[in-house]
Amino acid sequence: MKILIVGSGGREHAIAVSAAGSPRVDKIYCAPGNAGIGQVAECVPITAMEFDALAAFAKEHEVDFTIIGMDDPLAGGIVDVFEAEGLKVFGPRKNAAVLEGSKAFSKDLMKKYKIPTAAYETFDDPNKALTYLETAKMPIVLKADGLALGKGVLICNTLEEAKAGVKEIMEDKKFGEAGSRMVVEEFMTGREVSVLSFVDGKTIKIMSSAQDHKRAQDGDQGLNTGGMGTFSPSPFYTDEIDAFCKKYIYQPTVDAMAAEGRPYVGVIFFGLMLTEDGPKVLEYNARFGDPEAQVVLPRMKNDMIDVMEACVDGRLDEIDLQFEENAAVCVVLASEGYPVSYEKGFPITGLDAFDSRDDYYCFHAGTACKDGQIVTNGGRVLGVTAKGSDLKEARKKAYEAVEWVKFDNKYMRHDIGKAIEDVEP
Ligand code: AMP
Numbered sequence: 001m002k003i004l005i006v007g008s009g010g011r012e013h014a015i016a017v018s019a020a021g022s023p024r025v026d027k028i029y030c031a032p033g034n035a036g037i038g039q040v041a042e043c044v045p046i047t048a049m050e051f052d053a054l055a056a057f058a059k060e061h062e063v064d065f066t067i068i069g070m071d072d073p074l075a076g077g078i079v080d081v082f083e084a085e086g087l088k089v090f091g092p093r094k095n096a097a098v099l100e101g102s103k104a105f106s107k108d109l110m111k112k113y114k115i116p117t118a119a120y121e122t123f124d125d126p127n128k129a130l131t132y133l134e135t136a137k138m139p140i141v142l143k144a145d146g147l148a149l150g151k152g153v154l155i156c157n158t159l160e161e162a163k164a165g166v167k168e169i170m171e172d173k174k175f176g177e178a179g180s181r182m183v184v185e186e187f188m189t190g191r192e193v194s195v196l197s198f199v200d201g202k203t204i205k206i207m208s209s210a211q212d213h214k215r216a217q218d219g220d221q222g223l224n225t226g227g228m229g230t231f232s233p234s235p236f237y238t239d240e241i242d243a244f245c246k247k248y249i250y251q252p253t254v255d256a257m258a259a260e261g262r263p264y265v266g267v268i269f270f271g272l273m274l275t276e277d278g279p280k281v282l283e284y285n286a287r288f289g290d291p292e293a294q295v296v297l298p299r300m301k302n303d304m305i306d307v308m309e310a311c312v313d314g315r316l317d318e319i320d321l322q323f324e325e326n327a328a329v330c331v332v333l334a335s336e337g338y339p340v341s342y343e344k345g346f347p348i349t350g351l352d353a354f355d356s357r358d359d360y361y362c363f364h365a366g367t368a369c370k371d372g373q374i375v376t377n378g379g380r381v382l383g384v385t386a387k388g389s390d391l392k393e394a395r396k397k398a399y400e401a402v403e404w405v406k407f408d409n410k411y412m413r414h415d416i417g418k419a420i421e422d423v424e425p
């Protein structure tokens, strides 16, 4: 089989490594890919938003199956373009990817179908939002409606902060057109869990849970980032919580999308908050998480291509989804200064250390190849993942492995997975 993967981050590298592990796969293309993905796939210089060029490439090279990794092309309707050309493609159509693409849509869906989430109001007019905030309880959460690289969320502790937030999102358009509409949401407290799932339109199968660390600095300080590290499974995601979510969140979401005439095929990522009143949905994403994929996929026992194909063919009920009885931790190696400003182009050494070692993975996020040398090329540079018999061992191994890799301005958090000590002292 010939596979095409669309995207260029650590998530797409993890998808490429899983695809390479399938005995059914003979050839992998990745558009546009990165230096690490280039070791398992042929990188194609077409960007993720060039839908027609991508579909033409898939036809010309007789690609059997395309996997869309990123949110922007999904929200833009890449799946519809591929389907119209008769190409087999994994991911939601445009009318279903809106589950991530519009926070107002997803909040209204949850309200209509009684799926637990934070109370909210939606505003198109900044003045109405300001009036509402005058009497609202603080802290409060402001969210730009559209896609904003995971950064369109402001948590405001005071009315002054909230007013400044409305200006930033709706008037200054800090997150672009994503901020023409805004959701104002009740602030929730609790532990966050990421649950990824495969969906075929009617059936949903849950992957092993994970937890991300979104803030830039240790102790959850600093700015929100795309994600600084993950662990899987989450010891806080108990069987009881799983049973609750299956009944009140996961299947109801899939059924709601079908009932709305937007059957969902692909991955749904449930961002959950485990509150005192039970689990509630923080957000939906229409794709694998990054860096959640880097700890979940290496633990999956099934052939990933079999599972994805079953989703597209509407026979996911035939699949027995299984994960290894172990744990994984991923530590992101970033460029000092991320997520604000950082330098690129520094040579990376020590990557060979991963070649001969099972249980260790070095997923490339922002890397490039320059004159035969792999160099830094982004804020998040690499995701170093290790598997262990339990979270403690995986964490120890991941923090050993981050020392093998060297580049100027290397930055990481030192407390990825530290929360597990709360349950496993
Ligand atoms: P989102 O992009 O919606 O996942 O929001 C990014 C981050 O903001 C989440 O991972 C949470 O840490 C935080 N957040 C979002 N919504 C809320 C909320 N209603 N209450 C508390 N924190 C939130």
Ligand code: GLY
Pocket: 150, 212, 226, 227, 285, 288, 289, 290, 291, 292
């Ligand atoms: N790690 C969070 C995300 O992928 O949105």
